[in-house]
Amino acid sequence: MIKNLIEKEGSPPKLCEEKVLGGIDQNGNYTTTIVQKVKNGVIPANIVVQKEYTEDKTSPDYIPKSYRSQSFLSRFLTKCLELCGITFLQPIKWKNVTSIMLLHIVALYVILAFPVFEVKLLTVFWGFVVGIVGGFGVTGGAHRLWSHKAYKAKLPLRILLMLAYTVAGQNSLYDWIRDHRIHHKFSETDADPHNSNRGFFFSHVGWLMLYKHPEVIKKGNSIDLSDILADPVIQFHEKYFIPLKMFLCFYLPCAIPVYCWNETWFWAFVATGIVRYVFGLNFTWSVNSVAHLWGFRPFDKRINPVENITVAICALGEGWHNYHHVFPWDYKAAELGDYKVNLTTMFIDFFAAIGWAYDLKQPTKDMVRRTVEKYGDGSHDVYGHFHPEEMPDPYETDNNNETKKD
Template sequence: MKEIKEENNSNNISSSNNEMKKRSMKWTAVLFYIYLHVFGVVGLYFLFIKVKWMTVFYFIFLVTSSSIGLTAGAHRLYAHQTFVATSQLRLFIMLAHTIAGVGSIYNWVFWHRMHHKYYGTEKDPYNHKRGFFYSHVVSNLLSAPSDLKKYARDIDMRDVDMDGYIWTQQKFYWILFIVLGFLLPIHVAVVYLDESYTNSFLIIGAARLLLTTNISWLVNSALLVWGLKEGDKFPVDDNSVFFLSKSYWLNYHYMLPWDWKNDEFGAYETGFITFTIKIWRELGLINQLRTATCNDVREALYKVASSEMTMDEALAEVKRNAEETAYKEKLIYRH
C-alpha cells in the first residue's frame, strides 16, 4: 500500500464526507481476492478429504503463527504499544506477520491507528456505521483518499519508524513475502511432507492466506460481530448466544486500546493470544505490560461524576497510572 507515501492531491476538499468519496475501488485487488477466496475454499475442502495428517498440522502451525504475528504483534505490540518486546521476539513477529500475507506491519499499523483516531467518523477507513460488509470487505478494497496526508498528520508513527525490523520488512516486503510467505511454505510441504504441488498450492498457499487475510480484516471489524451495541442486554436474547460470545469488551477496547489483556474477539484476560502473551512474559521476552486496574477506573469515574475532569482527561490519567505501574514492575528484580 504505497498510498501512504504518495504525493498529496492538489484538489483540496472541504468536508470529511467528500474526502471519503474520493476513495475508489481497486479492481486489481477485487480480482485478486475473488481468486483467493475461490481457490481458498477449494483448498479448505481438500484439507478435509485429500491431504496427509502432517500437512494438516503444518497448515495449523502456519495459520497459528500468522495469527500471533497479526494480533499479539501488529495489533497489541505495534499498533497500541500494550507492552515492550525484546529484539528476538520482534524478529519473530515480523516474520510471522510476513507469512500472513496482509501487507507490511507499517501499513497495517498506520491504517489501524487511523481507525482508532477517527473512529465513528467518515475519516474512519473501516467505518462501522456502514455495516459489517463494508467494514470487513469493501474498506480493504478501496484506494486511499487522494488527500490522505491532510488528516494523516495526526497519526504518530515515530515509534514504528524507529524499529529496524519494521523498516526492513517495509523496504523488502514483496521479496520477503513471495519467498518466505508463499514459495517456501509450499515447497516445504512438497519436499518434506510428500504432498502434491496441487494440494500444497491450494491448502498451504490459497486456503492459508484466505484465513490469515480474514483474521486481519476481523481485527478491524470484530466489534460488529462480537461487540454489543449501547443499551444491549448481556447476555443477548437472540440465538447468537449459541454461536458467539458477545460482550462490551470490544467497546472497552475503543476507550482503552492500550490494555494488553483485551482480546481482539470479545474476551478479556482470556483467549489463546492473551495466553501466549502471558507465556512471553514468564519467559522474559516482554515487559512493561500496560493494563487498567479497577481502582484506577473507579477513581476516574468518580472524578468525572463529580465534574472534576472530563472523560478524556480521566482516561488519560488512567493511562498514565498504567504506564507508571508497568514501568515499576519492570524494575522489580526477579530471581
C-alpha cells in the same frame, strides 16, 4: 520542503513537522509514506503532491484527481458499473477486487470438495499451525506491540514477531500500523479506513477494494509514526517486504510439506498457501466488521465495538473489542484472563516469563469497574469477566468468612 523530510544519508527516515500535505501514491497512501519513499530529495514519478486541501476538497463527494490515473481496464470496468447505475464515493482498486475474489473462489472450492481430495491430513494440520503463527504475528506484533505499544519487546522477540507477521501475508507492517492507529483515533467516521457505519461488507473487506476516503488521507497526517520509522526491525521489513512475503507466506509453508512428508506441490500450495491464507485474512477482517456490529457493550454502550466470543476464539483473543476500544493500551486487549479465549495474552505472558517481553500495561480493577458502572450496557457478567490472578486467595477468603461470623 522536501529536504526537511530527509535525514542524513544512511540514517532511518523520520517524520518532521513540515509535511507535504495531500501527497498520495497510486495506492492511496498519504504523505507519511512519501517520507519513506523519497530518495535524495527526489519524489518518485508515481507520487502526486497536492500542496493543501481546501474545505470543498475534503467533502465526502470529493475524489482526488490522482485517484483517476488508473489503467484503461480499470476505467473501462468502472464505466460499466456506472452505466448499470452503480457508483462509489472512491474509485475501485480492481487489482484488489480480482485477487481477493479469486482467492476466495479457490478456497471455497477446495473446502467444499475436500473429501475427494488426496491431500494428506498432516498437510492440513501444518496449515493450521502456520495460520496460528501468522495470527500471533498480527495480534501480538502488529496490533498490541507496535500499534498500541501495550508492552515492550526485546530485539529477538521483535524479530520473531516481524517474521510471524510476514507469514500472515497482510499489508506491510508500516501500512497496517498506520491504518490501525487512524482507525482508533477516528473510529466510525469517514477518516476511519474501515468505518463500520458503511456496512458489514465495507468494514470486512470492501475497504481494501476502494481507494481511501479523502478524510482518511487528510486526518492520517495527524498520526504520529515516528516510533515506527525509528524501529530498525520495521525498516527492514519495509525494505524487503515483497521477497519476505513471497518466501515466508507462500514458499516456505508449501515447501515443508513437499520435502518433509512428500506432499504434492499443488496440494501443499492449495492447503497451506491459499486456504490457510484466506482463513487468516477473514479472521483478521472479522475484528473490523463482526466485532463492531454484533455483540455486547459492557464497557461503553456509546461506541460500536462489541464483545464477541466467536471472533475472540478465531482471532486469538481480539474479539473483546468493546473493552479494547476503551482501554487500547491494555496488553491483554481484554478484561478476561482466560487463555482459552485469548491465546495472544498467553503468548505474551510466556515471553514475559522468559524476559523477552516487559512493561506490560493494563488498567487497575477500580478503573475498569468505574467505567463499567458509568458507561456499560449492563452485560458485564455475560462472559464472567475476571482475572485469575486477581481472584482472592482461598486462605484469605476463609479468614474473611470467619471474621464475619465473629
